Amino acid sequence: MKEEFSKFANNIRLTPSQKDDAKTKYNGVCKKLHTSYYDTSYDGSTKFLFGSYKTKTNVRPITENQDVDVLFKIPKTTYEKFKAYSSNGPSALLQEVKKILSEKYTTTDNIKTWGKVVKITFADKTHNVEVLPAFEKEDGTFKIPNSENGGSWENFNPRGQIDRFNSSNTVTDGLTADLTRMIKTWVDNTSTCNYKSYKLLEDVIAFLNSNFKSGATYSEYSSVVKSFFKYLSNHCSEGLKNHAKTAFDRAVKAYDFEKEDKPKEASETWRKVFGSEFPLISSNPAKEQNTRVFTNPSLPYGY
């Protein structure tokens, strides 16, 4: 299934125009905030992208649930001003950010604040931006506002997972990103499957730390996916277990079809796992050879 996995991996990657669209949107949000909070011109340094848009593990087709996660670095004076509030400074900061963004995103776009973020839902419902106003500490971690339960300031370190991802993705020659996207596609194709992106990425990294350590070719992807589902079945929460086991059983079936030279059945079975982005093979090749019976094999040796 080398060709099919290669096509599939490509089918679920964002297109250049989708990437550009996302970039325009999150830069637009951060530029507006930068102009309000700083006297300097915007050069992107007050923006910190994290999550799947940072690791480029977001998948097609784009849905309105796929948000761009971005931190906007607020000045120290702003952080100290809101931190000094006697009641819910975090909420006041989020409201201020919302107000600033409302000056730019007026009629058709929707802006809401909740919890720790301000979310801008665009008219086309794609690449909606969740912006976290955050104060960057000297150690590179952030203080972020949480407006719930009276308000608090939380520590946040998105760089940790990004570093782990980059390290794994380099060692596995891109397999970490490919496998993450494939598993996200499985999640999207599996109703009632609640598997958070953050946990999914951690699981993929941990799995590849002990399996396929140096990456894999497309011809090995069926084996990679099958092994991952087995790993997941043994390492996931109860709520995910049945989904993972069903996926593993299907992956084993697809893998066996492939080995039996039945790519049509293999592709149909992979579609049950991944949905219609997985290429469908319409017919099997003519049998190359019938079963050969042999009776006097040579004994393997070793040295």
Next chain:
Amino acid sequence: MAIKTLNKTEIELLTNEYPKLRYDVGKNVIKGILPFNLKFGPDGVVIIDQYEIEIDLNNVSEFGIPIIKETSNRIVEIAAKKGIPPIDLHLNSMNGSMCIIIPPKAKERYPNGFDLKELLRHIEEHLYWISYFEKYNKTPWKTYGHGDLGYLQLYLEDKIKYTSDFKEHFSCKSRPEFRRKIKELKKTYDL
């Protein structure tokens, strides 16, 4: 080690019967996928499987066996999955090539030296052995032990037939030396 290049008939054999294998003339290697559909004995298990292999024709032994490697790392992964060293699945510990036959037996299977058709059938059967072990956790037929043990087992299998091979392998120049070696190995391997 000798260099063997494929002739027209051998290239046609690949094209017609093994279309997933390609002969790289420049590198003088055969590379690609070797599918098989085999049954060991009339009542045996049918296994349909395939492996990615590379046959290096620049290194062909005096008995006609080239260096053969499984290139997708599957055998190593099977060994890891089963918790055994790759050498137990007959991978050469020095270069990772497949140890498909003990040299004296190669003389019997390849009486005229290199024979591509026979070699590919041989590799298929060897890979059947691997796939069978992967699936059933047992071997479909026995194997020779590693290194010196294999030669002792071969000698014990047919003392008349394999005496000269044994002597040659251990460089035994006299009969007493030969007898001492047998005794020493039997003691070492408790046979």
